[in-house]
Amino acid sequence: xxxxxxxxxxxxxxxxxxxxLAHRVRTCDSEGEFRIICTHHHEPQRSWPLLTGEFAxxxxxxxxxxxxxxxxxxxxxxxxRALDHARPDALILAGFGPTQWQAHxxxxxxxxxxxxxxxGWAASDAAYQNPLRENIRRRMIARASICIAAGENGRDWFxxxxxxxxxxxxxxxxxxxxxxxxxxxxxxxxVDLLWCGRPTRSKGFDTFxxxxxxxxxxxxxxxxxxxxxxxxxxxxxxxxxxxxSTVTELVENVAPSKLPALYQQxxxxxxPSRNDAYGVTVIxxxxxxxxxxxxxxxGCTRDMLxxxxxxxxxxxxxxxxxxxxxxxxxxxWRKTQITQHSRITHNNPVHHTETLWQAxxxxxxxxxxx
Numbered sequence: 001x002x003x004x005x006x007x008x009x010x011x012x013x014x015x016x017x018x019x020x021l022a023h024r025v026r027t028c029d030s031e032g033e034f035r036i037i038c039t040h041h042h043e044p045q046r047s048w049p050l051l052t053g054e055f056a057x058x059x060x061x062x063x064x065x066x067x068x069x070x071x072x073x074x075x076x077x078x079x080x081r082a083l084d085h086a087r088p089d090a091l092i093l094a095g096f097g098p099t100q101w102q103a104h105x106x107x108x109x110x111x112x113x114x115x116x117x118x119x120g121w122a123a124s125d126a127a128y129q130n131p132l133r134e135n136i137r138r139r140m141i142a143r144a145s146i147c148i149a150a151g152e153n154g155r156d157w158f159x160x161x162x163x164x165x166x167x168x169x170x171x172x173x174x175x176x177x178x179x180x181x182x183x184x185x186x187x188x189x190x191v192d193l194l195w196c197g198r199p200t201r202s203k204g205f206d207t208f209x210x211x212x213x214x215x216x217x218x219x220x221x222x223x224x225x226x227x228x229x230x231x232x233x234x235x236x237x238x239x240x241x242x243x244x245s246t247v248t249e250l251v252e253n254v255a256p257s258k259l260p261a262l263y264q265q266x267x268x269x270x271x272p273s274r275n276d277a278y279g280v281t282v283i284x285x286x287x288x289x290x291x292x293x294x295x296x297x298x299g300c301t302r303d304m305l306x307x308x309x310x311x312x313x314x315x316x317x318x319x320x321x322x323x324x325x326x327x328x329x330x331x332x333w334r335k336t337q338i339t340q341h342s343r344i345t346h347n348n349p350v351h352h353t354e355t356l357w358q359a360x361x362x363x364x365x366x367x368x369x370x
Contacts, residue, residue, distance in 0.1 A: 001025060003034045003360050004086050006103045007094035008074070009043050010036060010051040012176035012256040013280055016349035019053035021356050035086050039074040039099045040064075048256075058082050060099065073097065080106060088112055090360040093144075096137050104140045113363035115356075116144040119173065120277035121153035121299045122160065127275045137161065145363035148355060150278045151303045171355035172303070172347045175284040176256035183289030183341065184264055186330045191249075192221040193323070194266035194290065196259070197228050197281050199235060204272030204295065204313060211270065211319045213242040218320070220327050224248040227262055263288030267333065268323060273298050274313050283347050286340045291333055293322055304343045309336065 003025060010018060018036065025032040035056040042048060060076040076099045083091075083106050091107050093100040094117040107114045141147060141161045147168045149155045158168050193212050199205040215221035229235045229250040239245040251262065263269065269285035271294040279298035286292050286304065294301045295313040302310075308325075311318050326333045 001029055001032045001089045001360065001364065002087055003032075003090050003092065004037060004083065004088040005034070005092040005094060006037045006039075006079075006100050008040045008097065009038055009048070010053075010057065011043070012048055012051060013174050014352070015051045015053055017174065017352035017356070018055050020349055020353040022053070022055040024353060024357055033086070035088075037079065037082055037086075037099075037103075039076050039097060074099065076102075079103060090115065090363050092117055092148075092356065092360070093140065094118075096133065096140060101136050101140065104143065108143065111367070113145045113367040114140070114143060115146045115148060115359045115363055116140055117148040117171070117356075118154060118157070119150040119299070121149075121151070121157045123153075123297055124275055124277040124299060125157065145366050146359040148359055151300050153299050153302055169355050169359055171352045172300070172344070173278055173280055173283060174348050174352055175287045176280065177260055177284070179287035180260050180264060180289075183337065186267060186333050189265055189267045189290075191223050191225045191266040192268065192327055193224045194263070194269045194285070195224075195226045195228070196262070196269060196285070197271070199226065199229055202274050203276070204274055207272040207313065207316065207319070208270055209238065209242055209244070210316050211272065211323065212248070213244055214316065214320050215323055215327075216244060216247055218324070220324050222247060225251060225262065225266065227251040227259075228253050259284060260288050263290050266290045268293060268326060270319070270323075271295065271298055272311070272313055272319065283344055286344050287347070289337060289341070291326055291336050292340060293319070293326075304340060306336075306339065309340070 022034040025034045038059045041059055060078050062074040062076045065073045079099055079102050090113050091103055092115045093103055138161055141163055147158045147163050148171050149158055149168060150173050155168050155170060195208050197203055212221055212224050224247055230252050239248055263285050269290040269292050271279055271281050273295055274297055276298040279294055279300045282292045282294050282300055282304055293309050296310050297313050311322060
């Protein structure tokens with residue numbers, strides 16, 4: 001079988017799974033191949049290198065249009081030529097950009113089954129909604145043989161677009177690194193509050209600073225770390241006004257392999273995001289033994305967190321209460337740590353690989369039976 005996946009980039013949290021899928025395809029068919037066609041060279045505001053692996057990879061030439069913060073749209077060229085060369089038996093369309101739409105049209109012309117993979121859900125989709133986008137998504141999903149969601153929220157989103165539950169598989173996103181074997185305890189974690197990610201308004205960074213400031217004034221948070229603070233001058237200027245300059249460590253973006261050491265030192269990792277399609281930070285924190293708190297606007301929270309750890313994005317007192325309870329009660333923190341970790345058992349490359357492979361088998365079998 002020859003499988004082609006069209007996506008924006010190869011992110012670190014999927015690199016291992018893509019390599020495993022390439023190996024799986026070759027093992028089952030000496031003529032088989034898994035190829036990735038990317039619309040971008042890299043993701044804005046990320047320090048991710050261009051990732052390769054056992055899979056073949058093509059990066060299409062493009063014109064890039066910035067959309068603000070970390071978002072861009074690419075107008076790519078040469079997709080049909082790349083697909084003609086690859087001769088896919090199945091097409092995985094990750095996302096709904098202009099190039100994925102072109103791939104969808106190519107699949108229709110050549111009678112190739114498609115699998116649509118989307119990591120978001122209704123709330124994240126609403127932030128970028130418009131009639132044209134709605135129409136494109138509805139058409140791509142209607143034609144897709146199988147849809148792949150990242151969690152239950154995503155599954156519900158596909159159902160809203162008319163997809164039957166039997167045609168939807170779930171592939172939770174893995175961490176961007178191999179998780180540590182040992183999860184240290186409360187007293188071995190000197191950092192009370194951790195921020196990890198882009199310090200933007202949509203990610204809730206302003207809210208994080210408010211929470212941290214209040215907890216510090218209350219004498220509860222005595223050591224704070226911000227990872228991803230590439231613009232040190234702006235953040236450093238804000239910290240004194242909030243009384244946080246002496247207790248806050250700023251760390252620039254780091255390679256994924258260096259993240260576990262930072263997560264392992266933190267008791268709590270906060271993601272007060274206003275709009276997060278999935279929330280890989282939550283998974284990575286839990287994988288390293290931090291207790292994660294996130295808003296109800298983060299896609300993975302329904303699957304990974306209990307109600308006391310899912311908080312509204314705009315009510316700071318609720319965050320103060322939740323953080324205070326966990327930082328002042330080691331037994332509660334430990335119980336939460338164990339419970340959260342038990343819920344990420346499928347967030348690994350092996351499960352992700354198997355889900356993609358099963359989706360391709362289901363799609364091609366249906367096409368042959370039609």
